[in-house]
Amino acid sequence: MEKINTNYFLEAEGLILGYHKAAPISQQPIYFKIPFQSVTALVGLNGSGKTTLIKSLIGESVLIDGSLKCFSHSIQSLSERDLSGLIAFVPQEPVYPSNLKVKHFLELAFLPQSHLFGKLPSIESTDCSILLNSLNLIHLLNKTLNAISSGERQRIFLAFAMLRKAPLIVLDEPTNHLDIQASRGFWKSLMHAKSTRPMEILISTHDLNFVEKECDWVLALKNGNLFFSGPKSVFFSEKWDEKMISTEG
Amino acid sequence: MKNKFLSSALGLGFIFVLVLLLFCGGERLSIRALWNFNDPYSIDHHLLWSLRIPRLILVFGIGGALAMLGATYQILFHNPLAEPYLLGVSSAVTLGIVISETLLGWAALTPQAFGMGFLFALSVITILILCYYWKTIKNMERIVLFGMGVNFVFSSALFILLSYHNQSNGGGSLRWLFGNIPWLNLNQSMVFISLVLPLCFTLWILGRYLDGLSLGDSMARTLGFSPSRMRTFLLVLTSLLLTVITSISGAIGFIGLVVPHAIRLWVQPPSSRYLLGLSFLIGALFLCLSDSLSRALLPPLEFPIGIVTTLLGGPLFLYLLWKK
DSSP states (O other): OOOOOOSEEEEEEEEEOBSSSSSBSOSSOEEEEEESSOEEEEEOOTTSSHHHHHHHHTTSSOOSEEEEEETTEEGGGOOHHHHHHHEEEEOSSOOOOTTOBHHHHHHGGGTTTSOTTSOOOOTTTSTHHHHHHHTTOGGGTTSBGGGSOHHHHHHHHHHHHHHTTOSEEEEESTTTTOOHHHHHHHHHHHHHHHHHSOOEEEEEOSOHHHHHHHOSEEEEEETTEEEEEEEHHHHHHTTHHHHHHSSOO | OHHHHHHHHHHHHHHHHHHHHTTOSSSOOOGGGGTOOSOTTSHHHHIIIIIIHHHHHHHHHHHHHHHHHHHHHHHHTTOTTOOGGGGSHHHHHHHHHHHHHHTSOOOTTSHHHHHHHHHHHHHHHHHHHHHHHTTSSOSHHHHHHHHHHHHHHHHHHHHHHHHHHHHHSOSGGGHHHHOOOOOOOHHHHHHHHHHHHHHHHHHHHTHHHHHHHTTOHHHHHHTTSOHHHHHHHHHHHHHHHHHHHHHHHOOOOSHHHHHHHHHHHHSOOSSHHHHHHHHHHHHHHHHHHHHHHHHHSSTTOOOOHHHHHHHHHHHHHHHHHHHO
């Protein structure tokens, strides 16, 4: 892995998204570059390819064509271990063993760094209690994952991603199943988490209010193709949001 | 501090019970046999070193490994009803051995019969892994269905063979259907346990990745390992372990399914490693107890062990379920 200094943390060149070579989702190759130090919103209607792009980014689905570079490393050439050092992930619908306690779940965030024969560090003994305190989650540590509300659970998954200390956090529609109040709580936690250390955030969402308020960069997909990539201000001032929703072209 | 005290007390109790079980069985064994090495030809010495100790070692390994396998499959397949015999590997082993017994005239527990069972198991594992890799089998539910299919085919073949064979010749092969623990000598038991323990230890070490897998494939991937490769490895490892066990004892039911659940009800395991480790110990203890009971109840009769485990464990499990 050679490290080249650029001003972009994520670069796509001639990217074709899809699950099978025979039926690609994108008709045209995708090119974009996203600058450092940004909260990037990945927007688009359902089926526009948001989740596919995210799955390509974490190496779960192969790229049909083109290249995707994360911090100047080509995703295809990264092993899972390399990847775990770069990306932390918050899934859309969390899967978890239902009677696992929150603190034991959070300990799993240290799995990549831990020695195979050793123990995972305990949440209470490490400095993560500061983070958990600031996210207002410390009272949940002894509850099981199925005994807390969806909003709390999603914030626990955010805390999990933060504990990974990766330079990029990818969130796949994290507020999809949350009510308005829980969504607000989640966004607040996210912005607070971001303020604790410098990192990149890529977040796919339908919540354009949040995009307008907190994001810096917008990546819009439509029918599997790139529709818009640019600063948030341009996205909203040129009414790309309305064009994205409209059915023609 | 209190925790350490408790666990060492439990550990000591565990060993004590195991030693106690040596004196439980069809024949009376005086406690002096433990330190009486002077007379290697005495009945006590023979009873202890040629029968009871090898048997205990064997049963310990089988019980522990079965409970551990059950726990692993329950996590791996996200299925609370998963048990060690899910994938059809055990019915393949059984069929291989019964074929060698009935058609080829090689008795069970001979190297040829083992080889045959191993060959059958290996072919099932290979087909399974190839299907998984070529994406013919896309997800874990499909693997379970594949196992069900294999189980149906092989057990019906087994029934045909056994019913044909039993009419012309005693009923010896029937024990493969219910599970039965054979009498091995000390060397054989040691070979068995030295195969089983390393496999179990590897499985226990990989318990951490089971935790990762239980969070879904995307999460597993960003936790630094390939979920499909890890799953393949786990399937091969567990199948090997199961092959070793079933080729000795046939399919002993109940333990693999219920012991992990009883542990989940009893304590809330903080991690898969914890669950796997405890499953091994409790499973081993439980099968040793059941085995001693099966021999001590109506000597010299020996109850089929599967019936005793169910009789003993069923009510215990219902009690745990009711209490929580």
